[in-house]
Amino acid sequence: MEEPVAPRDKIQPLLTNELTIINVGLEGFAEDMAAExxxxxxxxxAPPAGGNVRLAELLSKLGG
Structure with missing residues (x-):
């Protein structure tokens, strides 16, 4: 059986290693972070049907 790992030992690498940001959606956020x-x-x-819930429901019925 493996010895339990303390929560701080799991978090420490997140605070000390280089991070990669995954940006979903607005490209401007990715550009700003890359500039930094x-x-x-x-x-x-983008959300299906541009975020229009009714249109998304109709499209999902067409798609099966």
């Missing part, structure tokens, strides 16, 4: 020298992965995403 952060490592950034940008995911170009």
């Amino acid at each position: 020298g952060a490592a950034v992965i940008h995911l170009d995403w």
Whole structure:
């Protein structure tokens, strides 16, 4: 059986290692973070049907 790891031992690497930011949606946020020298992965995403719930429901019925 493995010995339990103290919570501080799990968190410490998050505070001391280089972070990579995953940006979802607005590209401007990714650009701002990159300008500050952060490592950034940008995911170009938008909600289905532009966020229109009714249209998204209709589209999901068409898609199966």
